[in-house]
Amino acid sequence: MAATPFTINGKTSSVEAEPDTPLLWVVREQLKLTGTKFGCGSGLCGACTVHIDGKAVRSCQISVSKVAGRKVTTIEGLSTNGQHPLQKAWITEQVPQCGYCQSGQIMQAATLLATNKKPTREQIVAHMDGNICRCGTYPRIVRAIQRAAREA
């Protein structure tokens, strides 16, 4: 066990965990930020996507020791009161169904809009293709990202 200090949603945190513990489980079970989901454990589905220093990362694929001193953002910290343009667009377009993958989808999409204010449809698809939605809400995800880009 070792203490790993990092910033989580703007607050400093230090958790006791084995250094090779995937960040996902530290976030979910120790920090109790359960909006980040476990889907595959192999970086294949995107359900566990968080931001590390502003970049979208699969939290099941990075050890907690690797985030020492870095800034981690989860869906709970993406905005105050769920007011990120993507979160608002997600509601307007009624995207989620079962909803399980949607935190990861939104976190993935947020890094696209952060660097590309007006992405084309092709750019959206290329950026989002690693995130599986088994409910097949893909058409609405695209519409919501386009809406957020328009309205942001």
Add this chain to the structure above:
Amino acid sequence: MTIQIKNGSLDTSISRRGFVSGAAGLTFAFTLGGIGHGGEALGATQPTKFNAWVSIAPDNTISIVCPAAEMGQGVYTSLPLMLAEELDADWSKVKTEFAPANPKVYGNPHDLFHGAQITAASVSVPGYFMPLRMAGAQARKVLLDAAAEKWNVPVAELTTDKSTIVHKKSGRKITYGEVVAFATVPAEPPKISEADLKKPAQFKLIGRKDIGRSDVPSKVNGSAKYGIDVQVPGMVYASVLQAPMEGAKAKDVNGADVMKMKGVAKVIPLPFGVAVIGDSVEATRAGVQALKVTWDTSGATAAGFDSDKAKDDYAAKAKDPNAETKVEYQVGDVKAGLTGAAKTVEAGYWSEYTYHAQMEPMNAVAQVSEDGKSADIWTGTQFSALAAQIISGILKTTPDQIRVHQQFLGGGYGRRLWPDAAIQATILSNITKKPVKLILTREEDIAAARPRPMTHHLMKAGIDAQGNVVGWHHRLVSENVDAVAAPPRFKATGGKDYIGARGLDQAFYAIPNALAEYVREDRGMRVHAWRGIGSGYNKFAAEAFLDEVAQVAGKDPLALRLELTKNKPRANAVINAVAEMSDFKRKRPGHGMGIAFADYHDTLSAGIAEISLDQKTGKITVHNYWIVTDPGLVIQPDHVHAQLESAVVYGLSAALIEQFAVKDGTVQATNFDSYPVMRMSEVPEIHTKILATNNPPSGMGEIGVVTVAPAIANAVFQLTGKRLRHLPMTADRVKKTLV
């Protein structure tokens, strides 16, 4: 619009103990007559209790109970909405609560389930439509009577709107919350009949396009709680290496080695696998990955089963005139229809095993009481009553001692009907005497798959000299889903496979001589309900084969479907509508167009696929999918469109990509690399349309799946002249067909 309650009149008696008046608000409790006594009910064994459907607080908050599981299909909103409609509630003040497992009160009265508390088959909305509206109307009547008495005016002079009672003559108004503060409970509750309910033209909430789903806001900020999100004090973690097949038992286990691993407390061999208990998710995951187990499969039916090698047996059974069959659908004389025909057509169709791939791996938190006679279970389940029943059997107690705390489901599609994770977590809690949080790895979730079965279909049709379809014979060979997923019903019906045989019938096509039957294979796989159930593969075979029949009859596939449905106006209408919407007859160079029609539990739909094909690789690209549905009365229009989009994607994935083979009884897939599902880049433009009719509402969760595969196969034929008769239509398989 005519709507009947299938179980007779609604018993709207309210007992004194059913009401709670005072600061906490009024609670309206109802028992629904005739519910829970059906011979086929699975799990409807608990004693009758009064339970609330709706309660109103002095601050006007209205809590409405949702008796069904929310897995994305929208019942968390649509069911309370139906009650709120008749209550004339202020929708902005309505909150949804999940029902406990109690089928006597919360069971679905639909004919399919006879009061079992189960969320399946797209029948939550149709099943609960009348009882929930009755419950809302009765609550409203109680409020009106109380206000009339208080104001000393005739109740007929009162009207309601948005949780407010109005006496127009005197200009007085009072909110439901204010009534609650003084209302007393009538010993004799007001009787409600169908005549007391609103006419569709009076609906204020049902059918509104602008009412979103109540669960959506919590699903964009991470606050929605799923089974996997639950933590309870003092809990330990568990992961289970799942037995590779039903009946396999762990023989040799390297338990001592694994117990030395950091964070691992125990290794426990059990009849369903080998459990690793530990102090963290990652420790138990690592423990499961380090397990080395040899399995005794002598008691497992699936031992040695090879899904590819078995195909010869399936094909032989399809052709065996002496095979034992169950008849699903019969009109006229199929023998005469085929032997007397001018031309006959015959073809064999296949589909492979598919896995649900719900995004939330199976999990549960279980806490067995110290005396071992009761338990709390936190999980997302489509069948909480079954979980309570099975777990009560394990703990040798009664189902009412098992408190199932329903959570959101991270995908269901049929996978969360069987409560295997809840059962396993309970057993582990009972052994460890601690609360246990069990999470399956994705790999173990696949190993424990409860798949759609592999199927084979032998299709025969006869066409007379005028080109009419005069004979139709569909024989399905597959494992029987009811035998595994619904054993009591399977036994009660003498071996009928309700789930697997769905879609074999041809009730909407005017074919004078038709027989649809099935032959059972028993290979020991844990076959289960999978979105669209039997209709997924049976309609693939039937609707793709119908295009073969059209070709031999010299008819256009659209014209033949319109001809066959000419006496079924609703079916005819959806077919016409989708043809018009897609401009079906317009030729697209290099692209093919294919059509299919399907019904599913009273909902009708027709779909059209526009495809192109890479002749070199065999890869099909779907460019457009048009789909039209008639679900009767529409409760939430935008969500009907959403369900169609969702089901079409699920159907596309099944049609083009999804499959696993079985070797030695073991699923040959481990994660999303070896079991790929549809991603965003493969999704076509999906065009949806609703043809609402004045029929009772029918379900929307599955119908969109059904037409996709046959429409694609038919489109490929139009483009290439080649028939695709094997699901999924992967590039490899298509390439072989093209050669």
